[in-house]
Amino acid sequence: MKKRISLLLCAAFAAALLAGCGGSASDAGQVGDGTSQDSMTVEPADSTPADGSAGDAEAADTAKLEAIVAAIEAVNPVPTARSYDDFSVENELMLTMDNIVDFRGDVTNDNAESALVFAAQVKDGTADAVKAELEAKKAEYSSNLYLEFADKVAKAQDARIVSEGNFVVFVIAGVNGPDYADIDAAIASALAQ
Numbered sequence: 001m002k003k004r005i006s007l008l009l010c011a012a013f014a015a016a017l018l019a020g021c022g023g024s025a026s027d028a029g030q031v032g033d034g035t036s037q038d039s040m041t042v043e044p045a046d047s048t049p050a051d052g053s054a055g056d057a058e059a060a061d062t063a064k065l066e067a068i069v070a071a072i073e074a075v076n077p078v079p080t081a082r083s084y085d086d087f088s089v090e091n092e093l094m095l096t097m098d099n100i101v102d103f104r105g106d107v108t109n110d111n112a113e114s115a116l117v118f119a120a121q122v123k124d125g126t127a128d129a130v131k132a133e134l135e136a137k138k139a140e141y142s143s144n145l146y147l148e149f150a151d152k153v154a155k156a157q158d159a160r161i162v163s164e165g166n167f168v169v170f171v172i173a174g175v176n177g178p179d180y181a182d183i184d185a186a187i188a189s190a191l192a193q
Contacts, residue, residue: 060102060121065119065120069119077177078106079174100120114156155173169190171183
């Protein structure tokens with residue numbers, strides 16, 4: 001009796017599966033609204049092009065970002081430099097990545113050093129938000145309580161956060177680096193181009 005019930009249940013299940021998969025050959029290439037799968041175009045969820053750029057309205061100006069960083073690092077070299085990547089921008093600088101079109105920059109990998117140069121191209125209307133996030137990071141860098149890093153903390157307290165249009169720059173002078181007057185001049189010149 002148990003075998004018979006099991007066989008009947010298996011047969012009913014198989015019939016249900018076959019009924020669900022059934023359909024005429026003419027329906028095979030059609031979607032529920034009658035359009036052919038071959039003629040359907042699937043639109044992406046957002047309007048970001050496949051190459052990852054932000055589109056024409058917010059195309060990354062990598063040449064300008066690289067020029068800004070190069071101009072500032074010419075007067076404020078970053079010893080033992082480590083380049084910023086998406087992870088470090090989001091988790092070290094604590095920036096909201098949705099506000100960033102593109103960025104370039106370097107930070108020292110030496111614990112006794114303070115040099116940092118960061119330039120970001122931000123989306124329209126987000127420069128103030130990015131500056132506020134960088135001000136919070138500046139305050140964090142400026143509150144180091146270890147006496148052995150007093151020079152580093154002093155440089156961080158004077159850090160520069162400057163914006164011009166959709167470009168935001170964050171610079172901390174190196175411990176043995178230049179006077180901030182040289183850095184200010186480099187930032188102004190680089191952002192003016």
